[in-house]
Amino acid sequence: MVSARKFPKITIDQERCTVPFLCKKCLQICPTAIFSVHGVKEERLKELDPRIDGSYVLSAQRLDKCTVCNRCLDVCPVDAIKIQVP
């Protein structure tokens, strides 16, 4: 479990990635499902609209599972993802 291997660094440009829950391309292509998308807020009596910019935020959580296959880069329509290999 504890590896001391350096994991890839993934940065997501939130200015470019504005509607991840609607787009979902990286989330669905990633073989190891390292990405996660969540609504900015879960509020009483409020539903978020995935079409509105910034209502959902994409993050890359499981960096330990990233193989740097770069398929997410290929499918991202707005070039929002960057992967740095350590």
Add this chain to the structure above:
Amino acid sequence: MCYLCEEYGAGGLWYLNPENYARNMYTLRLPDGAPKSAAGAETSGDIAERAKGIVDLVVAMEQGDRDGYETIKGQMNENRRQRGTEGQVVSLEDGDKILELCSPVGLMACVCRKGARAIDERNELEYTCMGMGVGMLKWERWPERYKGGVTFVSIEEAKEWNHRMDKRGFVHLLMLAGAPYIGGFCQCDYPDCSAIRRVVDFGSVGSFGGIGTLKGHQVAQVDYDGCNGCGICAQRCQFGALKFEVTSGKANIDQFVCYGCGLCHTGCPRGAIKLLDRTSLPALVEVW
């Protein structure tokens, strides 16, 4: 012994104790005044906060910080235990028994698939999760959590759904929603289900050793005379416990890894995989 049974079983299996489905509608409070999330609709708002532990674990892994890793894991276990949001894998058969005990039950979208794959389940043909208990009646207060709505179903419809999910290959997982109250019946797979992913990725052997998901009360065993090596079962194991053993040309199960979900058992066309009680195998009595 399964600690959930020890604490909430009243002498039997915790999930067959009807009291654990009998929560009232309103948020209970812990003795220190902290609100305890109610069954169903009252859910905590900050999703990013819930994921934080995993990110910390990944950082500890990268730094080779063994002690930090174990500490974070222990803390995550403890947090889930305090919030009473653990779960346990159950077989299809036990799932049916559960569905006879609980009312109301409503089909709904899976929150894990929503987060991991941006799956937006919109109707009862798509729903892969089930909310349980009277708390579900106020689902409309939380439209983001219950995105796509809720379809309340009868016992028979619920069982039919459970069997359909089993056929598709999903693991049945019963979740507490503020222990001892049972609030969710999930249909899981790896890697989309966070409850299963956590234990598979971060370790699970031993009593309370994983992160909030216990192995089930059964363990699968192959009848080598009945198995013809067709390999169907090997496609259904979500835990990496069942392999096709090339040497013998038959299925082989590592029972220490097996979660007892029974998918190999229900998928075997020849009925060559049976489920044993975990406690009937002395070495597995404390392996949850």
